[in-house]
Amino acid sequence: MRRPFPYRAEVLTILALIAAPFVLPHLGFTPTTINRILIWGMVGIGFDLLFGYTGLLSFGQSAFFGSGGMFAAYLLTQTSMQNTLFALLIGTIAAGVLGYLVGLVALRRTGIYFAMITVAIAEVFFYLEFNPLSDFTGGENGLAGVPTPSVSLGFTTLEFDSNLSMYVFFAFWYFVALALALRIVRSPFGLVLRAIRENPLRAEALGHDIRKYKLAVFVVAAMYAGFAGGLLGMMQGFMPPDAFMFATSGEIVMQTAIGGAGTLFGPLLGAAVWLYLSDFFQVTLKLGAAWRLILGVVFVLLVVFLRRGLAGAIIDLWHLVWPKSAKVAATPQPTQASSADTADMQAARKDTRTHEGPILQATGLTKRYGGLLANSDINFSVDHGEIRGIIGPNGAGKSTFFKMLTCEVQPTSGKIVFDGRDITGMGVIDACQLGLTKSYQINQLFEKLTVRQNLEIAALGELRGKFKLDLFKDLHKVPKLDAHVAGTAALVHLTERLDTHVSELAYGEKRRLEIGLALATTPSLLLLDEPLAGMSAEERVETVALLRSIAQGRTLVIIDHDMDSLFELVSKVTVLQEGRLLVEGTPDEIKSNPQVQEAYLGGVMEEV
Numbered sequence: 093m094r095r096p097f098p099y100r101a102e103v104l105t106i107l108a109l110i111a112a113p114f115v116l117p118h119l120g121f122t123p124t125t126i127n128r129i130l131i132w133g134m135v136g137i138g139f140d141l142l143f144g145y146t147g148l149l150s151f152g153q154s155a156f157f158g159s160g161g162m163f164a165a166y167l168l169t170q171t172s173m174q175n176t177l178f179a180l181l182i183g184t185i186a187a188g189v190l191g192y193l194v195g196l197v198a199l200r201r202t203g204i205y206f207a208m209i210t211v212a213i214a215e216v217f218f219y220l221e222f223n224p225l226s227d228f229t230g231g232e233n234g235l236a237g238v239p240t241p242s243v244s245l246g247f248t249t250l251e252f253d254s255n256l257s258m259y260v261f262f263a264f265w266y267f268v269a270l271a272l273a274l275r276i277v278r279s280p281f282g283l284v285l286r287a288i289r290e291n292p293l294r295a296e297a298l299g300h301d302i303r304k305y306k307l308a309v310f311v312v313a314a315m316y317a318g319f320a321g322g323l324l325g326m327m328q329g330f331m332p333p334d335a336f337m338f339a340t341s342g343e344i345v346m347q348t349a350i351g352g353a354g355t356l357f358g359p360l361l362g363a364a365v366w367l368y369l370s371d372f373f374q375v376t377l378k379l380g381a382a383w384r385l386i387l388g389v390v391f392v393l394l395v396v397f398l399r400r401g402l403a404g405a406i407i408d409l410w411h412l413v414w415p416k417s418a419k420v421a422a423t424p425q426p427t428q429a430s431s432a433d434t435a436d437m438q439a440a441r442k443d444t445r446t447h448e449g450p451i452l453q454a455t456g457l458t459k460r461y462g463g464l465l466a467n468s469d470i471n472f473s474v475d476h477g478e479i480r481g482i483i484g485p486n487g488a489g490k491s492t493f494f495k496m497l498t499c500e501v502q503p504t505s506g507k508i509v510f511d512g513r514d515i516t517g518m519g520v521i522d523a524c525q526l527g528l529t530k531s532y533q534i535n536q537l538f539e540k541l542t543v544r545q546n547l548e549i550a551a552l553g554e555l556r557g558k559f560k561l562d563l564f565k566d567l568h569k570v571p572k573l574d575a576h577v578a579g580t581a582a583l584v585h586l587t588e589r590l591d592t593h594v595s596e597l598a599y600g601e602k603r604r605l606e607i608g609l610a611l612a613t614t615p616s617l618l619l620l621d622e623p624l625a626g627m628s629a630e631e632r633v634e635t636v637a638l639l640r641s642i643a644q645g646r647t648l649v650i651i652d653h654d655m656d657s658l659f660e661l662v663s664k665v666t667v668l669q670e671g672r673l674l675v676e677g678t679p680d681e682i683k684s685n686p687q688v689q690e691a692y693l694g695g696v697m698e699e700v
């Protein structure tokens with residue numbers, strides 16, 4: 093199948109940017125409004141990377157918009173600098189540095205707390221601009237006399253001092269900003285951002301250092317805002333102090349919501365609607381102060397009825413009219429695993445220091461939750477190549493035990509040695525990078541992404557390490573990635589479903605993908621937490637066969653309540669009861685152990 097032309101978005105953007113100054117005036121847009129739309133669209137691209145792609149709702153973009161603009165304006169009005177491009181560059185870098193410092197603080201919290209910190213930070217910047225720094229920023233007057241953009245070519249200087257020429261300058265930079273953002277979202281870095289949006293806990297468990305990724309995208313978004321702030325000063329001839337106002341951040345959020353988050357084009361569409369309507373209500377209809385009320389109502393209606401914004405609605409319409417082409421576009425290339433890929437995956441393991449004896453040893457492992465002792469003084473050892481089962485009644489502490497082994501939860505006391513290294517106190521990211529990971533009892537998938545993307549996210553942690561700033565690298569040029577994904581998909585029988593969204597998979601398929609994610613990290617020790625949980629009898633049979641094939645040549649520890657299946661798979665069983673290790677032995681020994689029958693199985697064992 094021919095792969096669709098990959099740069100359609102870029103080409104359509106160029107065509108739209110060429111057409112806009114000829115078409116939009118006929119629809120009632122003034123030249124200044126058109127230029128403003130481009131500026132807001134640029135801030136919005138950065139914000140969309142942060143919010144739409146990474147799920148970080150920031151109300152602090154005004155701080156960077158204002159700061160970047162003020163730096164550039166100050167250089168051009170208060171110093172001898174005349175090079176507008178250089179001033180823009182300095183403003184952008186300054187916004188990036190401030191973004192880094194703010195991000196270090198704000199990203200220590202998540203969700204609503206992160207959003208609240210960004211609100212507070214925007215207010216702090218606003219205060220600084222108006223008060224202690226007013227000598228530099230002009231306080232409430234802003235900085236007047238900012239020159240229009242110009243570019244010196246040596247033999248001549250291009251002046252962008254009319255509305256149309258300025259449009260050309262802004263449109264050029266809008267295109268550059270968009271093309272860079274498109275590269276980012278198509279890169280491995282961009283895929284990890286989506287993983288963070290969908291399921292940060294799993295992204296970490298797959299070995300990605302999500303704090304670094306969040307900080308990096310926060311800086312990128314700040315730089316976009318700072319650059320656009322510089323352009324605003326040049327467009328207006330003065331840098332307005334209201335760029336710093338909280339309302340500016342609010343407008344960026346609302347424009348992105350109207351236009352469609354997670355699309356990159358959404359903020360531009362949102363800005364077009366927002367600015368057009370605000371002109372229309374104020375200038376044409378002369379509504380006075382009531383324009384904000386009407387605009388608010390329109391905003392609510394748009395967000396309620398177009399949940400994916402204007403860009404989402406356009407994309408849905410496109411898919412409705414051209415369903416076939418849409419399907420082709422969403423399906424890069426069916427990846428069939430070659431037998432070599434599958435063999436590679438079967439053989440793939442993280443190198444271990446030792447190849448014999450215990451790969452994992454836990455000594456005196458204890459976990460206390462307040463007054464509850466979830467695990468108490470557990471001594472546990474697994475050898476290379478062993479398939480171990482863990483059983484125990486509900487609440488026996490099995491999942492807590494796994495969480496401690498994979499460093500998701502820190503033990504209250506005790507020691508864990510993995511492959512000769514003391515990993516006690518290590519984080520889940522590093523444990524995964526070392527080759528120790530688990531599949532979850534309750535699926536932890538990236539629901540809105542495809543099976544392929546899920547497996548890619550898992551494989552990238554293995555192939556790139558815990559953090560890499562490969563912003564502009566093509567995802568499909570990551571060496572071995574496609575083969576790795578194809579091999580894992582074949583192992584968990586999901587090759588035919590690679591381009592299906594996870595939300596459309598059957599439950600059994602999701603469970604297989606759950607195992608596939610863990611496998612794609614090529615662990616040297618894989619822990620499976622109730623892989624058969626919630627499955628139908630038919631799905632159980634399939635999954636047991638799958639586990640049997642995966643088990644070959646691997647070191648596995650499996651928790652499950654389905655003892656018939658588990659006892660067939662494992663060579664040794666550990667029984668936990670009330671947080672303590674009750675007994676260990678072969679499946680036959682466990683079946684006939686009176687202590688187990690008495691304390692745990694209550695006679696059920698006799699029927700097994």
Ligand SMILES: Nc1ncnc2c1ncn2[C@@H]1O[C@H](COP(=O)(O)OP(=O)(O)OP(=O)(O)O)[C@@H](O)[C@H]1O
Pocket residue numbers: 461464465466484485486487488489490491492493533
């Ligand atoms: N984060 C937590 N905070 C407080 N108590 C917890 C926490 N996680 C687990 N527990 C408690 O620790 C005990 C052991 O829980 P755990 O989930 O490890 O058991 P389990 O053997 O995996 O059970 P199941 O078979 O039902 O999954 C339970 O009493 C549980 O309520």
